[in-house]
Amino acid sequence: MSIIIDQNTPVLIQGITGKEGSFWAKHAKTYGTNVVAGVTPGKEGQDVDGIPVYHTVRRAVAEHHIEASLLVVPPKAARGAILEALDSGIKTIVVTAEGIPLHEMLQLRKLALEKEAMVIGGNTTGIISTGKAMMGFFPYWLDRVYKPGRVGVMTRSGSLTNEITAEIVKAGFGPSSIVGVGGDPVPFTRFAEILPLFEKDPDTDAVVMIGEIGGTMEEDVAEAIEQGLFTKPLIGFMGGRTAPKGQKMGHAGAIITAGKGTVADKVGALTRAGALVADRPSMIGPLLKQIL
Known part of the structure; x- marks a missing residue:
């Protein structure tokens, strides 16, 4: 067993077409993570290493069963991305962005607790269940x-x-x-x-x-x-x-x-x-x- 995620957890990556997002999406997939979709506004129809990309989280969850989301977005976009994931019913969210405004973090933590969701971060390298799956920046090799x-x-x-x-x-x-x-x-x-x-x-x-x-x-x-x-x-x-x-x-x-x-x-x-x-x-x- 493992905690939070394993190789069966269907994962979404928000910001997947960016430099960091695409790099770590490929590595997560190679490691065994079940990455089923990605989101970048305006990039629907593209793919990253075979992972389909959608305009919005809501579009992605309409097409795929998703339980967790990794956010590889800048701090100014983090609040909107977290809200989008929470509103779409995703219960595990990993936030890598550093320096999200303090008042936004307080508001988002309160909302996540109300929705019984686990948001991890910000400013985190992420989570990894060794040998099974990862969401974040881990040199697993x-x-x-x-x-x-x-x-x-x-x-x-x-x-x-x-x-x-x-x-x-x-x-x-x-x-x-x-x-x-x-x-x-x-x-x-x-x-x-x-x-x-x-x-x-x-x-x-x-x-x-x-x-x-x-x-x-x-x-x-x-x-x-x-x-x-x-x-x-x-x-x-x-x-x-x-x-x-x-x-x-x-x-x-x-x-x-x-x-x-x-x-x-x-x-x-x-x-x-x-x-x-x-x-x-x-x-x-x-x-x-x-x-x-």
Whole structure:
């Protein structure tokens, strides 16, 4: 099994005829993802590597059964593309755009929750169920990173994901599914909302969480563990340990505010909840051997 998507999930790609959209559509298809259609306004009748293109999402869902959509569109077009997907009844949406206005993200998160849809992102590399399907930007051909296994990964950082997942594989394990929640201040889906999916997945034995300074998502995970909502072993790693106080570091969401969001806050909360915390990526493998 896997979480969110697998090789049977029919996927739509919005923005499929753009440079990035067409590049990753071909790679997703090669990987085994069931990409059934794409959307670019004004390009209906074209195809990308045999994938038919439509003017609108509504036109695509009228012709194909679609359960998930990958948005490869610029930030200014993201709101409209998300609304179009939600209005067409699509329940899983992955948003790669970075820098969507904060008020739009808040409004869209509220709408997605009302529609019982899962929107992942923005500013995410996407999601991948290793060996089965992917929606996003994953160099799956790197066996040292994407070797299938039984360790779930949820992350705020694309670059750290490759480094830490390589450590998981180096230790003799591999990722079951990887979910990038994204690095923007208001993620559409939070870590604590991903945990129940890993909890229910019989093919995930443990979870590695790649966090950062800023926000309270990691503290939310600690609370979920304390409440018994997540019972599998969890290892956390926090990026930004040497960040100056109050300084934004790379991601828009990685800023410490109101006395919360420091590495110390996160490490303390997770440790009290019974999770393990790695001080550096090279500790991930030994910790996994310890708990598994």
